Amino acid sequence: xxxxxxxxxxxxxxxxxxxxxxxxxxxxxxxxxxxxxxxxxxxxxxxxxxxxxxxxxxxxxxxxxxxxxxxxxxxxxxxxxxxxxxxxxxxxxxxxxxxxxxxxxxxxxxxxxxxxxxxxxxxxxxxxxxxxxxxxxxxxxxxxxxxxxxxxxxxxxxxxxxxxxxxxxxxxxxxxxxxxxxxxxxxxxxxxxxxxxxxxxxxxxxxxxxxxxxxxxxxxxxxxxxxxxxxxxxxxxxxxxxxxxxxxxxxxxxxxxxxxxxxxxxxxxxxxxxxxxxxxxxxxxxxxxxxxxxxxxxxxxxxxxxxxxxxxxxxxxxxxxxxxxxxxxxxxxxxxxxxxxxxxxxxxxxxxxxxxxxxxxxxxxxxxxxxxxxxxxxxxxxxxxxxxxxxxxxxxxxxxxxxxxxxxxxxxxxxxxxxxxxxxxxxxxxxxxxxxxxxxxxxxxxxxx
Numbered sequence: 001x002x003x004x005x006x007x008x009x010x011x012x013x014x015x016x017x018x019x020x021x022x023x024x025x026x027x028x029x030x031x032x033x034x035x036x037x038x039x040x041x042x043x044x045x046x047x048x049x050x051x052x053x054x055x056x057x058x059x060x061x062x063x064x065x066x067x068x069x070x071x072x073x074x075x076x077x078x079x080x081x082x083x084x085x086x087x088x089x090x091x092x093x094x095x096x097x098x099x100x101x102x103x104x105x106x107x108x109x110x111x112x113x114x115x116x117x118x119x120x121x122x123x124x125x126x127x128x129x130x131x132x133x134x135x136x137x138x139x140x141x142x143x144x145x146x147x148x149x150x151x152x153x154x155x156x157x158x159x160x161x162x163x164x165x166x167x168x169x170x171x172x173x174x175x176x177x178x179x180x181x182x183x184x185x186x187x188x189x190x191x192x193x194x195x196x197x198x199x200x201x202x203x204x205x206x207x208x209x210x211x212x213x214x215x216x217x218x219x220x221x222x223x224x225x226x227x228x229x230x231x232x233x234x235x236x237x238x239x240x241x242x243x244x245x246x247x248x249x250x251x252x253x254x255x256x257x258x259x260x261x262x263x264x265x266x267x268x269x270x271x272x273x274x275x276x277x278x279x280x281x282x283x284x285x286x287x288x289x290x291x292x293x294x295x296x297x298x299x300x301x302x303x304x305x306x307x308x309x310x311x312x313x314x315x316x317x318x319x320x321x322x323x324x325x326x327x328x329x330x331x332x333x334x335x336x337x338x339x340x341x342x343x344x345x346x347x348x349x350x351x352x353x354x355x356x357x358x359x360x361x362x363x364x365x366x367x368x369x370x371x372x373x374x375x376x377x378x379x380x381x382x383x384x385x386x387x388x389x390x391x392x393x394x395x396x397x398x399x400x401x402x403x404x405x406x407x408x409x410x411x412x413x414x415x416x417x418x419x420x421x422x423x424x425x426x427x428x429x430x431x432x433x434x435x436x437x438x439x440x441x442x443x444x445x446x447x448x449x
Contacts, residue, residue, distance in 0.1 A: 014240050014400070014408050017275040019267065022066070022073045028272045029061070030092050030145075030198070030250040031261035038073060038261070039065045039080060040272060041091045061089045063103060071259060071274060083127050092145050092198075092250075096152035100124060104144050104157075120146050120157065144168075147199045147207075154227075155180065156199040156207060165191035166213055170199055172227075186232050190225060198249040204257065204406070207232070210249035220247040222262070226419065233419060234379075240408065242275060257406065279408055280400055282429035282441030291364050294330035297322070299341050299356045311344040313351065334362045364390050368399075368428050368442040376448045378421050384414040386428055391440055394432035402427045418448045 020028070023044065032039045043059035062084070067075035081103060084090055088105040095101055101123040120143055122130045146157035156172045161183075169191040171183040190196060194213025197220070201207050207227065210220040214235060221243040223235040242248060242262060247270075250263030258277040263270055297314055302325050305312075314322040314329070317338040322329055331337060341356040368389045373382050386399055401407070401414040404425040409416065418424060429441030 014277065014279045014410050015242070015275045016278040017242065017273050020073070020261070020272040020274050022272070023077070027270045029263045029270050031252050031263065031272045032093055032095065033068065033252055033254075033261065034095050036068045037065050038068050039063060039093050041089075041093070060087070061091050062086070063090045063093050071276075081123060081126055084121075084123075094146055094148045096148045097150050098152055100130070100148075100152065101126075102146055102148055102155075104146060145198045147201045149201045150203050154201075156186070156201060156209075157183075158197040158199065159183070166193045166195060168195040168197050170196045170209055186225075189234055190232055195220070198251070198263075200251045200253070202253055202257075203255045208238070208251045208253070209235075210247075210251075211235075212247075219245070220249045222248050222251055277408075279402075279410075280429065280431060280436070280439075282400070282402075282427065282439060284439075285427050285429060285441035285443050286367065288367060288370060288442050288444050289365060291334070293332070293334070293362050294328065296326065296328050297339065297341075298326040301355055302341065305343060305355075309346055310352075311346050311349075313342045313344055315340045315342065331362055334364050336361050363392070366391060366393055366440055368430065368440060370426060370428055370442060370444050372426065372444065372446055376418065376446055378418050378448050381415060381417045384416075384426055384428070386412055386430075391430065393440075394434065394438045396430040397433040397436075399428055399430050402429075421448050423447055 022028070023042070026042055026044045028040050028042045030041045040063070041061045042064055043061050044064070045059070063080040064077055065080045066073045066077040069075075080093075081090065081101075084103065084105070090103050090105055092104040093101065103121050103123065105121060124130050143157050143159045146155055148155050152175060154172055154174045156170055158168050159171050160168050164185065165188060170186045172186055173183045174181045185191065190209075192211060192213025194211060196209055196211045196213065199207060199209045205226055206224045208222055208224045210222055212218055212220050214221070214223060215237065222238040224238060225235045226233040237243065244264055244266035246264055246266035248262060248264045248266070251260065252262070253260040260275055262273050262275065264273050265271075302312055307325070311323060312325050314324075314327050316322075316329055316331075318331055320329055337360045339358040339360060340354050342354045343352045344350065345352055368386045368391075370384055370386055371388060372384050376382050384401070398410060399412050401409040401411075403414070403416065405418055407416050414426075414428070424446050425443050426446055427441060427443035429439060432438035
């Protein structure tokens with residue numbers, strides 16, 4: 001995911017985000033993409049003769065769609081679900097893989113366009129209603145902003161019903177035959193004293209949602225959690241730049257997590273933004289290898305000297321001395337070294353003459369030195385860095401981290417945590433400031449307890 005640059009020592013943008021240049025001046029929210037078609041909710045007029053407004057005089061929201069070409073609107077925009085009541089706000093739409101459609105609708109006289117709804121309806125197609133999804137209501141509580149798991153097995157929605165943690169909580173329920181189980185609050189790990197809303201169940205299993213109650217934020221930021229055997233994992237803030245200083249919600253993310261759409265008022269008005277991964281590929285990454293400056297030295301001409309009469313002395317400019325026709329020697333660091341092979345009288349020990357002299361230039365392998373903690377535990381933040389790396393063939397432009405748990409970061413340091421124990425690949429790559437084709441990438445394998 002995506003955006004706003006941060007210092008090189010911390011997180012930085014890995015995606016580019018831009019306003020969707022479409023329907024300028026209109027409010028567009030809650031984007032969803034299915035089969036190269038963009039669905040969204042808007043308060044734009046859908047009739048030349050009739051204007052639908054709420055009791056406060058505000059235009060009602062309805063579902064629209066427009067074809068996409070290269071992920072940009074291209075073609076005619078049309079009102080969707082034409083059989084739905086024009087006197088109700090339709091603020092969120094979701095699809096499961098069977099093709100069933102789910103839509104939230106406001107009651108008449110309810111002003112909030114962010115989904116203060118009394119029911120969730122499903123549609124088998126754009127013209128035939130299946131009817132209201134059976135969800136237990138308490139008094140005049142409101143359900144809104146639902147999302148359906150891709151396989152249709154469970155639903156997550158926002159509600160202000162009694163017994164919640166804040167002004168709006170997230171609830172989930174499982175499909176039971178043709179109906180649904182009783183809604184269950186997602187718990188204090190997810191819900192805060194603030195508002196949790198606009199859930200989105202991604203094909204990866206991540207459940208994204210917006211909240212203004214986590215980390216002391218007064219604005220809606222995007223987070224994600226996982227459904228586990230014990231409930232839901234601790235939420236993580238989306239750190240790729242998709243969150244701004246405004247309200248960010250209504251996320252749609254591609255299956256490969258490389259592009260998507262979201263709703264934001266970062267420029268003052270709710271509109272849809274498009275984001276795409278701006279992260280270079282490093283297909284030739286190599287596993288880190290310790291530099292080995294150990295060598296075996298021998299001299300072919302030395303075999304002609306009588307070994308019973310002469311000794312052989314290897315002198316190295318790092319101060320090392322080895323005796324014999326064939327010797328092993330290790331240099332501590334890279335550098336330029338001189339080597340001499342001298343012949344000694346075996347009886348007196350006197351150095352008679354040199355029979356060979358060499359110069360040796362040792363350089364470190366061009367790779368990134370990734371430092372990592374010796375012990376890594378699931379759920380605890382760890383820091384990887386490449387400060388000790390030596391790239392000599394070019395001046396590095398920046399550093400890009402790709403972790404096999406799906407995390408992507410930019411900077412000399414990578415701060416992250418692993419949800420589960422296991423073996424993970426931690427890769428870092430960099431490129432030249434002058435030539436983006438000049439690249440070096442290195443990876444290490446780490447064990448998480």
